[in-house]
Amino acid sequence: MPSIDEMSESLKLLSDKTRLTIMALLRHKEMCVCDIVDILETTQPNISQHLKKLKSGGLVHETRRSQWIYYSLNVDDKPYVKQVVDQLPSMQAKIEALKSQGCH
Amino acid sequence: MPSIDEMSESLKLLSDKTRLTIMALLRHKEMCVCDIVDILETTQPNISQHLKKLKSGGLVHETRRSQWIYYSLNVDDKPYVKQVVDQLPSMQAKIEALKSQGCH
DNA sequence: TGATTATATAAGTAAAGGATTATATCAGCA
DNA sequence: TGCTGATATAATCCTTTACTTATATAATCA
Numbered sequence: 001m002p003s004i005d006e007m008s009e010s011l012k013l014l015s016d017k018t019r020l021t022i023m024a025l026l027r028h029k030e031m032c033v034c035d036i037v038d039i040l041e042t043t044q045p046n047i048s049q050h051l052k053k054l055k056s057g058g059l060v061h062e063t064r065r066s067q068w069i070y071y072s073l074n075v076d077d078k079p080y081v082k083q084v085v086d087q088l089p090s091m092q093a094k095i096e097a098l099k100s101q102g103c104h
Numbered sequence: 105m106p107s108i109d110e111m112s113e114s115l116k117l118l119s120d121k122t123r124l125t126i127m128a129l130l131r132h133k134e135m136c137v138c139d140i141v142d143i144l145e146t147t148q149p150n151i152s153q154h155l156k157k158l159k160s161g162g163l164v165h166e167t168r169r170s171q172w173i174y175y176s177l178n179v180d181d182k183p184y185v186k187q188v189v190d191q192l193p194s195m196q197a198k199i200e201a202l203k204s205q206g207c208h
Numbered sequence: 209t210g211a212t213t214a215t216a217t218a219a220g221t222a223a224a225g226g227a228t229t230a231t232a233t234c235a236g237c238a
Numbered sequence: 239t240g241c242t243g244a245t246a247t248a249a250t251c252c253t254t255t256a257c258t259t260a261t262a263t264a265a266t267c268a
Binding site for chain 1: 255256257258259260264265266
């Protein structure tokens with residue numbers, strides 16, 4: 001049974017628009033930092049810092065694969081987070097748009 | 105289908121520990137401001153301001169009954185909010201503790 | 209090894225947000 | 239009408255936080 005403290009911490013991570021959009025993107029597939037930067041049209045340090053918060057809050061998982069670091073969702077152990085993420089709108093259009101000029 | 109903007113706004117309301125606790129309390133029953141103040145052991149203006157935010161975000165509903173204003177949950181139209189609220193821990197113990205020295 | 213690309217970290221800034229104190233409004237009652 | 243209790247609003251303070259710019263680390267490749 002999650003405590004109010006745990007829940008409010010996770011919800012704070014989800015309450016930022018940029019981070020919530022990152023979660024919506026990762027729902028489709030794992031992505032590297034530069035993919036997310038391109039799609040969200042912001043700076044690389046901005047995204048890196050948001051990802052760091054999501055990671056230390058246990059909401060995403062990272063894997064290095066040569067020079068790229070791929071991030072993926074890690075929400076299966078938090079039902080109240082998973083249910084929110086599952087209801088995020090599709091980002092398919094934005095992902096398609098990226099494909100044509102992918103970051104690598 | 106809710107937008108990222110709508111969802112992040114609701115989640116921001118839930119992400120504060122005081123507001124999340126208020127939602128957990130209201131899950132049990134409607135309550136007036138002085139009840140919540142007593143249980144959370146904070147000041148009346150603090151609770152009033154949090155309630156105002158919850159109300160303008162559409163997460164609670166208010167009813168005046170003589171000099172008391174009762175607040176109750178209003179989450180049935182927002183599934184992603186309802187699912188979070190449904191998983192909040194029980195506040196039964198705190199509510200019981202209040203009964204013995206109720207605010208009116 | 210040096211150059212390039214991907215990512216992280218650090219420092220600074222500006223804006224948002226929660227809490228407190230003081231005051232105003234509103235309802236009930238003598 | 240005046241008093242008391244319940245709630246709301248205003249103003250202020252302090253902390254948190256998101257973003258930017260600059261720099262550091264790490265990996266690949268020539």
